[in-house]
Amino acid sequence: MVKYSEKSESYFQKVYEVVKQIPHGRVTSYGAIARFLGTGGSARMVGWAMNASHTMEEVPAHRVVNRIGLLTGKHHFQGTNLMQQLLENEGIEVVNDQVQDFKTHFWDPSKELLL
């Protein structure tokens, strides 16, 4: 059972903010977000935050993939291929649940966002 409280205004909130700031047509990795937040090794936490994201706010979790550009969390979306559809809708080529030219579409918050 992974259904938790509705509001976790903490680390999750920070993750959401970063994810929301992802430019249209770009994707990032959990590790990049985690490192940007300063937690670094808590990349798994980012994914966990995403888990709650779809139940809390409208966070473009489809723009967040693992470091190899694999849509690991697509099963958490409503549809089976919803995540891929969204990415393709933004001009990102996705094949076999994997982002093509991931390095090209990659968006590093610590570099692009620059805080």
Add this chain to the structure above:
DNA sequence: TATGTGACATCAA
């Protein structure tokens, strides 16, 4: 307080 969990990341063999 302690234990379990997670949509990852990284290293070793």
Add this chain to the structure above:
DNA sequence: CTTGATGCCACAT
């Protein structure tokens, strides 16, 4: 190159 094992940290029970 592929597979396995470990670390990691925040949150929930």
